[in-house]
Amino acid sequence: MKKTSLLENFPPQLPEELIEVLASTNNVRIERIVSHGHTSPEDFWYDQDQDEFVLLLKGKAELEFSDPSKTIMLEQGDSLIIPAHQRHRVSWTKPEIETVWLVVYY
Amino acid sequence: MKKTSLLENFPPQLPEELIEVLASTNNVRIERIVSHGHTSPEDFWYDQDQDEFVLLLKGKAELEFSDPSKTIMLEQGDSLIIPAHQRHRVSWTKPEIETVWLVVYY
Numbered sequence A, B: 001m002k003k004t005s006l007l008e009n010f011p012p013q014l015p016e017e018l019i020e021v022l023a024s025t026n027n028v029r030i031e032r033i034v035s036h037g038h039t040s041p042e043d044f045w046y047d048q049d050q051d052e053f054v055l056l057l058k059g060k061a062e063l064e065f066s067d068p069s070k071t072i073m074l075e076q077g078d079s080l081i082i083p084a085h086q087r088h089r090v091s092w093t094k095p096e097i098e099t100v101w102l103v104v105y106y
Helices: none
Strands: A018-024 A029-035 A052-058 A060-066 A069-075 A078-082 A088-093 A099-105 B018-024 B029-035 B052-058 B060-066 B069-075 B078-082 B088-093 B099-105
Touching: A018 B078, A052 A060, A052 A069, A060 A099, A069 A078, A078 B018, B052 B060, B052 B069, B060 B099, B069 B078
Parallel strands: none
Antiparallel strands: A018 A029, A029 A099, A052 A078, A052 A099, A060 A069, A060 A088, B018 B029, B029 B099, B052 B078, B052 B099, B060 B069, B060 B088
């Protein structure tokens, strides 16, 4: 049993988003995701079979949804439940600093 | 779909720990817990059937484990996976401010 800081241990360069699986079973997957100005590709939508709990630990990010069309800005401490098959994408993350997400697929 | 800040909306008084279920299915339960100097009762041990993912969002806390006997201090951003039936208790939380936990039982 070893504690892990989710607000440290970033690689110096982040050409891609960094996705780390913290825990995983048949029914649930817990991930830390580190973005640094990354966004989803244009016209790309996540469309998942599982519900998703999102918590923004650091930074700032905007999520875009397709139906109904809207955006939600997330700041430190903000959480959101995205129901399965609710199409969404990351439309913006703060360019200057790391944005750190805790995500639970369940 | 509505965002919720986990770092706000504390009641002015916290005679007991505040436990809020953010999401729940047959297999997983996601909770926010707010402590304000609270600890587990003396000689009380949590002994759970599920694995537990703990993330300290704010404040500071010490967890105590019985077998082997040890303590782990958690600060903001620290996470820990507590395996099922690993007996543990909250031996200390910072008295001056709220300590906020995100907990996933899975």
